Amino acid sequence: MTTLDDIHLPQHVAIIMDGNNRFAKKKHLEKGDGHKEGKNTLDPIVEHCRELGVKALTVFAFSSENWNRPQPEVDLLMQLLEQTIYEQIPRMIRFEIALRFIGDRSRLSADLQQLLLSAEAKTAHFNKMTLTIAISYGGMWDIANAAKQIAEKVARQEIRTEEIDTTLFGQYVQLGDLPAVDLLIRTGGDYRISNFLLWQAAYAELYFTNTLWPEFTTQELDQAFKIFTKRERRFGKTSEQILQEKIEK
Template sequence: MTSSEETSRLPKHVAIIMDGNNRFAKKNQMQKGDGHREGKNVLDPIVEHCRSNNIQALTVFAFSSENWNRPQFEVDLLMKLLQETILEQLPRMEKFNIALRFIGDRSRLSAQLRDLMLHAEERTANFNSMTLTIAISYGGMWDMAQAAQRVAADVLAKKINLDAIDADVFGQYVSLSDLPPVDLLIRTGGDFRLSNFLLWQAAYAELYFTETLWPEFTVEELDDAFAVFAGRERRFGKTSEQVQQKQLEN
């Protein structure tokens, strides 16, 4: 297989639900919170491996809308780790020419964290080798609800016509609308659900579930996920015969 053929079989946009940090800590008899600290360190090699494989976008689920309901100790620790992650990632983003973004409801975040996120986005906005998006205080239903609010506001302001709203138009209002849709969604930790992550963006994503806990997830298993993705036929509502005919024509 040529390099161009290999690239065409890889996803353009990978999303990861990084689950299993607490279970990793329990399994290894670690202190509360140590699993999250271990999990933070796994992201770097995954980001670099995606970039080296010419993946256009990587989006990771760091903190969900529902995670605010966790014990306050854990919430405070996660916020601290997110701040550390941003500070650590900035030099790496500059080194590898990666744009860093954040999606989610920022209203519940501290002013300090919001300022840091904005600074990171502005500092890396023109980098174009890949886009790394960290979802913080994010939920797919929140995403679609805020998109609906913005659509309604534009209709009231007569910026768009009500009759013109379809899936393509609505899709321009959800998060990450300028990136390719999610092709491959990976969930570590053994659960088989989306947990309200990128519900719109991952409508046709291939799903890869693994028992591996996030702190134990490696680039080798990421390659396994890529191989599974490459072996799947993506029909988007068409028949296998139609897909094969299109491939022959191309």
């Protein structure tokens, strides 16, 4: 029987945590209770990744498009995000995990922006794992923002246009200092990546599940890891080349 000790785990896992509202309807809960249940699902997933040695976990908490949801739901999500961050800081310190945030912070309240900065500062020196929460984030925004930064440097003659390539560009997208996403998981039954980490997940293996996020467990995460290790990641090469490289190693 294959165990997680026998497989090569992904270095960087990304999760689209979808299905909170459908969970609430399924369980006949009050509106918003699904998001509250979903918040509680994150802790065991983070701890499990940390225990297994995953280097980076990035979760999609609030997208650029989520601003279009009904205002009461947006307000609730912002409250839950703030509560989550307050709860996570002591846990990150205990488990020596760096807590980071990506996204367009200009749309967040001044208090929430300050809380993000404070949480990052308090945990920046930890290196056991990096937990990144995407808030007000969109992959297209991320790429456009990187292009804007590079264009400004070109205008200041700090970068020459002929120097711009994928390696340089990758230094300006969010999480440019972390490994590329190896495994992207989406819960909730939809088969799309919804503008999440478009650059960083260019070669990620995808795992879609019908399980709603509040019902997602560490056992299913282990199953995703086992499926991941059976995938042949060629990165444009042939199977024969990959096999030869393994033999040479």
